[in-house]
Amino acid sequence: MIGEIIINAFLVTLMLTIAIFIINTRKVISTILLTGTYSLVAALMFVSLDAVDVAFTEASVGAGISTILFLAALSYLPKEEKKEKFNVKHIYAICTCTIVAGLLIWASYDLPLVGQLENPVHQNLAQDFIEGSRNHIGIPNVVTSILASYRGYDTFGETVVIYTAGIAVLVLLYDGVSKTSKNNKGKNK
Amino acid sequence: MDNIILKVCTKVLFTPIILFGLYVQFHGDFGPGGGFQAGVIVAAAFILYAIVFSVEDCKLIMPPKLNFFLLALGAFLYGFVGIVGLILGDPYLSYDVLGSTKESGQHIGILLVEFGVGLTVCNVMISLFYSFANFNFRRKNND
Numbered sequence: 595m596i597g598e599i600i601i602n603a604f605l606v607t608l609m610l611t612i613a614i615f616i617i618n619t620r621k622v623i624s625t626i627l628l629t630g631t632y633s634l635v636a637a638l639m640f641v642s643l644d645a646v647d648v649a650f651t652e653a654s655v656g657a658g659i660s661t662i663l664f665l666a667a668l669s670y671l672p673k674e675e676k677k678e679k680f681n682v683k684h685i686y687a688i689c690t691c692t693i694v695a696g697l698l699i700w701a702s703y704d705l706p707l708v709g710q711l712e713n714p715v716h717q718n719l720a721q722d723f724i725e726g727s728r729n730h731i732g733i734p735n736v737v738t739s740i741l742a743s744y745r746g747y748d749t750f751g752e753t754v755v756i757y758t759a760g761i762a763v764l765v766l767l768y769d770g771v772s773k774t775s776k777n778n779k780g781k782n783k
Numbered sequence: 784m785d786n787i788i789l790k791v792c793t794k795v796l797f798t799p800i801i802l803f804g805l806y807v808q809f810h811g812d813f814g815p816g817g818g819f820q821a822g823v824i825v826a827a828a829f830i831l832y833a834i835v836f837s838v839e840d841c842k843l844i845m846p847p848k849l850n851f852f853l854l855a856l857g858a859f860l861y862g863f864v865g866i867v868g869l870i871l872g873d874p875y876l877s878y879d880v881l882g883s884t885k886e887s888g889q890h891i892g893i894l895l896v897e898f899g900v901g902l903t904v905c906n907v908m909i910s911l912f913y914s915f916a917n918f919n920f921r922r923k924n925n926d
Binding site: 646647649650651654655658659662663666667730731732733734735737738739741742743746747749750752753754756757759760761763764767768 | 807811812813814815816817819820823824826827830834847851854855857858861862865875876877878885886889890892893896897899900903904906907908910911912913914915916917
């Protein structure tokens, strides 16, 4: 129990430190890399909550591929952020952040403790899913059986969303590429 | 990039990364993993290759046309598995009738569906990287 508290405190402190560094740094490349490390620490956090699938996704998508895609997009950005003097906009931003954070913290007092058997989450469908995953579907990993079978429609929706997003980016960016690369090849020769 | 260490390491690592991706893909029933993670891992192998060598080299092993085809095929496969179940007389996307028993039907359905997710995710990531890496911003503005 104490070990868990120490690990969680360490991870939260690490995330907080990284977040402060992300806010402070002006170089775009260090912002991107720090965001990647933030995701990696978040993945460790999910592991300590026993959500291994989520942690895996966070590590591969958050820390891995999105960092690479940001780095690829970086070449179209200036290397450093502009410095801005403290003005009215910042005061609005600080007020909004404080109010939203306060509301979220206030709401978190109504949440049940993590991992308790009496929690509403474990009362209704979860039992059916866990029993059904063993008896009806025959797959040890409950997450997969929920994701692909019980909630197959949702996952289909997610896949179509990813597909649509990919097509949209291709329509916006890929249009000129085939022509340019051919032109470039011709020029290089 | 002209670093011999990076090039050799990439050549050595390329296959194991894809192998690990396939392991995550098809072992998702028994351990953590599944289509989304596997797709990202396989895409990472191709993107690593594109970064260390060049995008043109990567297009030789994953041509954009094949990339677009697989991108669409993944989403199609997912929907098609549901339609096959529909034809065989089951609700959409419930896989009971796909196999000889209910359990094997579920196994086959989940495997195919996850494979569709993996294909789409992997190829969307690769094509995103292609379009970012090749996009000619100035030319676009002049047009």
